[in-house]
Amino acid sequence: EWLGLLGNSVYYNYSLSVNNKTVHHGDDPTTDYLPDVIFKAADTFITNTTENRPWFAFLSFPTAHEPFDAAPAHQSTYEGARPPSEKLPTYNRTGCPTKHWYTKSRPPLTELSQKYNRLGYRRRLQSLLTVDTGFMQLLTKLNTTTTTIIFTSD
Numbered sequence: 001e002w003l004g005l006l007g008n009s010v011y012y013n014y015s016l017s018v019n020n021k022t023v024h025h026g027d028d029p030t031t032d033y034l035p036d037v038i039f040k041a042a043d044t045f046i047t048n049t050t051e052n053r054p055w056f057a058f059l060s061f062p063t064a065h066e067p068f069d070a071a072p073a074h075q076s077t078y079e080g081a082r083p084p085s086e087k088l089p090t091y092n093r094t095g096c097p098t099k100h101w102y103t104k105s106r107p108p109l110t111e112l113s114q115k116y117n118r119l120g121y122r123r124r125l126q127s128l129l130t131v132d133t134g135f136m137q138l139l140t141k142l143n144t145t146t147t148t149i150i151f152t153s154d
Contacts (some may be wrong), residue, residue, distance in 0.1 A: 003041045009062030010034070011069035029072045035061050035127075036071065039134035044139050063127045064153075070126030077129060083121040 006015040010029040011034045024034040042059055049055050070077075090096045092108045109117070139149075 001045055003038070005034070005060075006078055009061060009065055010090055011067070022076075033069075033130075035063060035072055035130045035134060039138065043141070046138065063131050064124050066120075068120060068123035068127050070123060071130040074126045074129045075144075078122045078125045079091055081122045081125055085125075 002017065002019050004017045006022065010027070012029075012032055012033060015026065016023045016037070025034070029038075038059055038061060042057055045057060083092055090099065092114070093099075094108055095104055097104070104150065114150065115151055119148055142149075
């Protein structure tokens, strides 16, 4: 079985290579949201793998990369969330000797830039919630005493 994204990481309006056949997806959140499509394919694969022998599944998501599109069910979560870096005493301070040379040479972030950073942070959390939820659903189908699960990130 093979399912792979053709082109760059996007959540809607993309093409997949499914067993060497191109399958196009549109912009319907109920059928085309890429993380859900990947989880559905993984669920089908796991459900249909009935032979008692080792198997391998590799799931890769664009999640946490722009444009940070969360599943519709998660788009109202994490309201008011702020990046942990805002709590640091050196947050948005210039000239701090412990900062990287480029960072300490930059002017402070404007209020608009800070709002944009908060929005990006919140949208990353929302999109990652989709992955967390999907993996929890897949884990219920696995025998976790004989299954090795490896999480990695870029």
